[in-house]
Amino acid sequence: MMQRRPGSSTGALSPLGMYASAMEKTPGAEDAAIETPRLLLRGWRETDRAPFAEMNADPAVMRYFPSTLTTDQTHALLARIRLHFERHGFGLWAAELKETNEFAGYIGLAVPSFEAHFTPCVEIGWRLAARFWNRGLATEGAAAALAFAHERLGIAEVVSFTVPENLASRRVMEKIGMVRDPEGDFDHPLIASGHALSRHVLYRSRRASSFGA
Numbered sequence: 001m002m003q004r005r006p007g008s009s010t011g012a013l014s015p016l017g018m019y020a021s022a023m024e025k026t027p028g029a030e031d032a033a034i035e036t037p038r039l040l041l042r043g044w045r046e047t048d049r050a051p052f053a054e055m056n057a058d059p060a061v062m063r064y065f066p067s068t069l070t071t072d073q074t075h076a077l078l079a080r081i082r083l084h085f086e087r088h089g090f091g092l093w094a095a096e097l098k099e100t101n102e103f104a105g106y107i108g109l110a111v112p113s114f115e116a117h118f119t120p121c122v123e124i125g126w127r128l129a130a131r132f133w134n135r136g137l138a139t140e141g142a143a144a145a146l147a148f149a150h151e152r153l154g155i156a157e158v159v160s161f162t163v164p165e166n167l168a169s170r171r172v173m174e175k176i177g178m179v180r181d182p183e184g185d186f187d188h189p190l191i192a193s194g195h196a197l198s199r200h201v202l203y204r205s206r207r208a209s210s211f212g213a
Contacts (some may be wrong), residue, residue, distance in 0.1 A: 001183060004050065016048050030094070030138075032175055033093070034093065034144050034145060034148055035098075036140050036141060036142060036143075036144045037140065037145075038097065038098055038099065038137060039095055039096065039097065039104070039107075039140060039141045039144075040067070040095075040096040041093035041094070041095055041096075041107055041108065041139060041141060041144065041145065042093055042096060043085075043093070043094065043095055044078060044081065044082065044093075044094045045094070047103070048078075048094050048103050049074070049075065049078065051102075051103040052074055052078065052103065052105075052106075053069070053071045053074040053075075053131075054129070055105055055127070055128075055129040056068060056069035056073070056074045056077070056127075057069060057070070057071075057074075058130060059086045060127070060130050060212035061127065061128075061129065061130055063166075064154060064163050064165065064166045064197060066191060066195065066197060067195070072202075074165065075158060081106075084110060085149050088096075088111055089153075090108070090122075090148075090153060091108055091109060092106040092107070092108035092109070092110055092125065093106060093107060093108040093145070094106055094197075095107045095126075095128065095137070095141055097132070097137075103129075104128050104129060104132045104137065105126065105129050105132065106125075106126065106127055107125075107126040107128075107138065107141035107145050108124070108125065108126075108145050109122055109123070109124055109125075109145060109148075109149055109153075109155075109158070110122070110123050110125060111123075114188070114190050115183070115189065116186050116189065116191045117186065118159060118184055118186075118202065121157070121158075121159050121200045122149060122155050122157075122158050122159070123158065123159050123160055123161065124142060124145055124146055124149065124158050124159075124160050124205075125160065126138045126142050126169075126172070133168075138169075138172050139172050139175045139176060142172055142173075142176050143175075143176045143177075144157060144205055145206070146177070146178075146205055150205070150207040150208075151207075154207075156206060156207050157204060157205065157206050157207070158178075158204070158205045159202060159203065159204050159205075160178055160202075160203045160205075161186075161200045161201060161202045161203065162200060162201065163190075163197050163199065163200055164199060164200075164201050170201065170203075173203040174203075176205070177205060178203040178204060178205045179203060179204055179205070180201060180202070180203050181202045181203065181204050182201075184202035184204070185199065185200065185201050185202055186199075186200055186202065187199055187200070188200050
């Protein structure tokens with residue numbers, strides 16, 4: 001996943017620009033881990049590289065992505081994740097299972113690099129190694145990351161999206177309180193037109209205090 005900076009400072013203030021003051025009140029978000037009963041969402045370590053590459057090379061994990069990733073592609077992705085933290089003050093945290101200290105994958109927030117009818121925006125996303133599936137860990141971590149976005153960063157709206165067939169991720173979105181926007185479904189601009197994975201469904205979450213604003 002690639003990220004970009006918010007729009008220029010000229011003209012109308014972008015949605016991301018409106019979050020800036022809230023972000024500045026939460027310094028070191030990459031290092032300020034989010035803790036749940038079973039997970040630690042933390043900054044990335046060099047020891048995460050190998051299990052991250054292994055996860056991204058697993059066809060089961062990457063089923064709803066155009067392809068698996070090579071080791072070099074995983075290293076490039078990790079570099080982009082770290083750059084995103086530097087630019088935005090938040091990002092995709094490494095997810096660690098507290099009981100065993102194992103790297104489980106990532107859960108967190110990102111600014112999409114592409115343009116669509118709902119961008120600029122902040123999305124919530126997750127990717128866990130297959131052995132950590134079916135334990136409620138994605139839901140647990142995503143709920144904490146979403147709360148962090150709304151309550152700590154002051155982000156009024158967070159989105160998430162996936163292909164319609166990815167029922168597991170869609171269930172996570174629904175369990176953490178996100179609501180599908182059927183009129184927001186879109187063809188992902190970074191996936192070739194007509195590709196089986198091009199069409200995406202869109203989910204939204206709005207901070208409670210932002211309703212009726």
